[in-house]
């Protein structure tokens with residue numbers, strides 16, 4: 226089954242550490258952008274029926290509005306996109322529909338409107354509970370606004386909430402991180418994503434650090450923060466199912482389905498992000514919007530980055546490109562079977578609890594893990610970076626901090 230990603234490239238400001246394809250001051254483009262997104266969705270939907278080999282006739286079980294700041298999109302514009310989605314794809318009855326939101330941009334009527342449209346999972350970019358860190362990151366919200374946004378989301382009947390945090394910041398002490406995580410845990414979210422700061426090329430923060438205006442983040446301290454968080458979240462009842470992601474176990478929401486041998490629910494802990502599982506399981510997804518990436522029909526592809534050019538391409542198109550490509554296509558490349566196997570290993574290894582399952586791999590590729598990657602897995606097992614048995618292969622606890630060393634073996 227398919228997953229669908231929609232990119233909303235609008236933000237109030239550009240945060241100093243961010244390298245996403247997003248823009249401040251382009252709000253006037255929102256109506257045309259929503260129209261272009263709806264058109265792109267309809268074009269793909271009309272051609273997806275028989276074309277997605279692994280797809281299932283245009284059925285989609287997850288939709289993800291990412292950004293940027295999707296919560297800046299007015300409800301009528303989101304509604305236009307939802308109409309196109311429902312006209313064009315068969316969204317499953319339990320379809321997970323996530324929208325990323327900035328805690329400072331939402332009120333109760335807006336959140337109720339999202340629920341009415343069908344959004345059933347919210348992801349708030351919290352990042353920190355420390356005023357100085359929020360300021361350093363250029364975040365416009367306070368932690369008090371986060372508390373209020375979570376309260377409003379629960380009032381609006383959101384039963385599935387994710388909160389994002391960042392650690393490993395310049396000037397951040399272990400005590401500050403511990404305080405942020407402790408205060409975030411009090412909000413009782415269903416899912417947490419914890420990301421280490423990465424100094425990306427072209428961002429102001431990277432340049433401040435390299436010019437000596439900010440201290441270089443300490444990787445050993447970041448590792449301590451990660452390990453402390455892992456232990457704390459385990460004690461708090463969270464399951465770490467991916468290197469940077471934790472989900473709460475079932476408490477009165479979706480029912481646990483137990484162990485399942487399918488690719489989609491390697492082990493059905495509730496509140497795992499099904500959309501991101503689609504990526505980690507290397508399964509097909511369609512990407513819509515400026516700079517969006519997709520993987521379907523045997524190709525990886527991406528759209529043009531500029532929202533204005535994206536709109537022009539969609540408005541001006543008269544020819545219908547081959548599925549899964551869009552009139553806004555920027556680049557594409559075919560994925561052969563060997564690359565698909567390597568990518569399945571690299572991404573599957575991110576799934577801490579499950580890793581890459583022997584049976585699923587055999588069913589998909591007609592070859593066992595040992596026959597294809599025996600040499601690599603034996604070496605990694607020797608180095609105590611991978612556990613490998615009849616069930617499959619997965620990272621050891623020690624390897625979580627050096628996971629790239631493992632991933633490289635499968636490139």
Ligand code: SF4
Pocket residue numbers: 235236237238239240243244245247292293294327350
């Ligand atoms: S709000 Fe998010 S997407 Fe927008 S600039 Fe900041 S970090 Fe990037």
